[in-house]
Amino acid sequence: MTIDHDLKEQEAHARRVEQMRRYLGKSIVALFGDPKVVEIMANPDGQVYVERLGEGMTEFAQIDPYSVQSVLGLMADFLHTTVSRDKPIVEGAMPTEFLRSRFAGAIPPLVEGASFSIRLPARSVFTLNQYVERGIVTEEQRDFLEQSLRERKNMLVSGGTGSGKTTLSNALIDVIAQSSGAEQRIVIIEDTRELQCSAPNVVQFLTDDDAGIDMTRLLKLTLRYRPDRILVGEVRDKAALALLKAWNTGHPGGIATLHANHPEAALLRLDQLCQEAGVPSQKDLIREAVDVVIQIARDPEHPAGRRITAIHEVKVNRAEVSPQG
Incomplete structure (x- = not known):
C-alpha cells in the first residue's frame, strides 16, 4: 500500500x-x-x-x-x-x-x-578580488575587510532589496573559508539556502515554517553545536536578539545581512528587531556585538550595477565612505 x-x-x-x-x-x-x-x-x-x-x-x-x-x-x-x-x-x-x-x-x-x-541559490562565488576588478570595492576597502575577517570581527551587510547583500556575504565567507581548517567550526542559518561555504567543518541549518522551527530556535540549537563562527542569511525578526547574544558570548567573527538604506539605519533596524522579542532597546548590546556595517547599494550608473557606499566601524564611530560615493 x-x-x-x-x-x-x-x-x-x-x-x-x-x-x-x-x-x-x-x-x-x-x-x-x-x-x-x-x-x-x-x-x-x-x-x-x-x-x-x-x-x-x-x-x-x-x-x-x-x-x-x-x-x-x-x-x-x-x-x-x-x-x-x-x-x-x-x-x-x-x-x-x-x-x-x-x-x-x-x-x-x-x-x-x-x-x-x-x-537561485549561489553556485559560484564572486570574490573580493573580483569586486575590486569591477570597481565595486576599492583595494583599501578589500584590505580592511580581509583584516577584519582575520580579526574575527562581527559584520553586518546592509542594503536594499536586490542590492547584492547575499553575493557580498558569500565573498566575505570565501575569505573565511580560505583560512579555515578542521579546527574552526562554522554554523550557517538561513530561511533558504543561499550562503555558500567551502570550509571543511560546516553545518548549515534551514528554518522550517511547517514545523514551527524559526531562526530564534535554530540559533539556540546552534550554541549546542560548538560553533566558532555563526553566519546568518537575512535577519528579519526577533531572532536578532538571539544572534547578538550569541555573537557577544564567545562566538565572534559572524556575518549577517539586513535590509536598510545606510549603516546607521541598519543599527536602528537591528534594535527594532530585538525589541520584537519584548525587550527594551538593545543599543549597548548592539554596540558591543557588531563591529562593522558594510553598506551595498544598487547603482544604475555603475558598470556592475551596484557598489559599496560605506564601511562603518561601530566602535570607533566613524564611516569609511567609498571614494566613488
Whole structure:
C-alpha cells in the first residue's frame, strides 16, 4: 500500500516538474544551469528579466500570461496550497529539479497580471578580488575587510532589496573559508539556502515554517553545536536578539545581512528587531556585538550595477565612505 502510494507521489511529482519546464520554456529552464544567474523575474507584462552575478539585470525574453499563471498554479500544488483571488500569493522553495530556488509569485488583484521572481541559490562565488576588478570595492576597502575577517570581527551587510547583500556575504565567507581548517567550526542559518561555504567543518541549518522551527530556535540549537563562527542569511525578526547574544558570548567573527538604506539605519533596524522579542532597546548590546556595517547599494550608473557606499566601524564611530560615493 505504502509502496503504491509512494510510486504515485513520484509519478505526480515528475508530471508536475515536466509541466513546469514546459510552461517556463526551454530558454528560462536553461537559466537554472547557468551558475552566474542569481534571479529570474517575470513582470505582469510578460517581460522576463535576468540578473547575473556581477553583471546586473538585463532583459531576457517574453513569457505569455497563461504560462506564468500555470507556473504559479503548479508551484501552489507543489507547496500543498492554492492560488486564487482570495489567496493571490505563492511563496516557497521550488522542487529540487529547480535547485530548491526561492519562488515568490502573485496574481491579480495584487498585480495587473500574473508575475513571479525566482531567486537561485549561489553556485559560484564572486570574490573580493573580483569586486575590486569591477570597481565595486576599492583595494583599501578589500584590505580592511580581509583584516577584519582575520580579526574575527562581527559584520553586518546592509542594503536594499536586490542590492547584492547575499553575493557580498558569500565573498566575505570565501575569505573565511580560505583560512579555515578542521579546527574552526562554522554554523550557517538561513530561511533558504543561499550562503555558500567551502570550509571543511560546516553545518548549515534551514528554518522550517511547517514545523514551527524559526531562526530564534535554530540559533539556540546552534550554541549546542560548538560553533566558532555563526553566519546568518537575512535577519528579519526577533531572532536578532538571539544572534547578538550569541555573537557577544564567545562566538565572534559572524556575518549577517539586513535590509536598510545606510549603516546607521541598519543599527536602528537591528534594535527594532530585538525589541520584537519584548525587550527594551538593545543599543549597548548592539554596540558591543557588531563591529562593522558594510553598506551595498544598487547603482544604475555603475558598470556592475551596484557598489559599496560605506564601511562603518561601530566602535570607533566613524564611516569609511567609498571614494566613488
